[in-house]
Amino acid sequence: xxxxFDGLIRSxxxxxxxxxxxxxxxxxxxxxxxxxGAVFAGSNIENISYGLTICAERVxxxxxxxxxxxxxxxxxxxxxxxxxxxxxxxxxQFLAEFSPDLVIVSATVAGDRKIExxxxxxxxxxxxxxxxxxxx
Numbered sequence: 001x002x003x004x005f006d007g008l009i010r011s012x013x014x015x016x017x018x019x020x021x022x023x024x025x026x027x028x029x030x031x032x033x034x035x036x037g038a039v040f041a042g043s044n045i046e047n048i049s050y051g052l053t054i055c056a057e058r059v060x061x062x063x064x065x066x067x068x069x070x071x072x073x074x075x076x077x078x079x080x081x082x083x084x085x086x087x088x089x090x091x092x093q094f095l096a097e098f099s100p101d102l103v104i105v106s107a108t109v110a111g112d113r114k115i116e117x118x119x120x121x122x123x124x125x126x127x128x129x130x131x132x133x134x135x136x
Contacts, residue, residue: 005076005105005115008033012078012107015041015056022046028085029078030056032064035071040064057091061098074103084114086121096125
């Protein structure tokens, strides 16, 4: 059965194949759909210093922003897992910077999927550490 997110998932699957994952061997692909209709794919890029690893979601958004896009409708995230994975906390905050109501399509390589809204995964994303703090 065809759904509106099939093309986005296919782009995520292609992005996943371009991942650089020599350490974990855990390739993740992501594709973001812009309000303009453009789609940008990304893959996770690992580093021997794991803290420097970049998630597929941030690569996809970064590519879109570098191309001049700032408004996003949905993002698909695909991995070879038993159940669909959701973006990590850092990615959730990164996505919310641009689109707090983004649709998240999490999918497995086998085709299972889950669709949810970013605002459910990350409530109150604009509340930073300085909100309601009065600095003298």
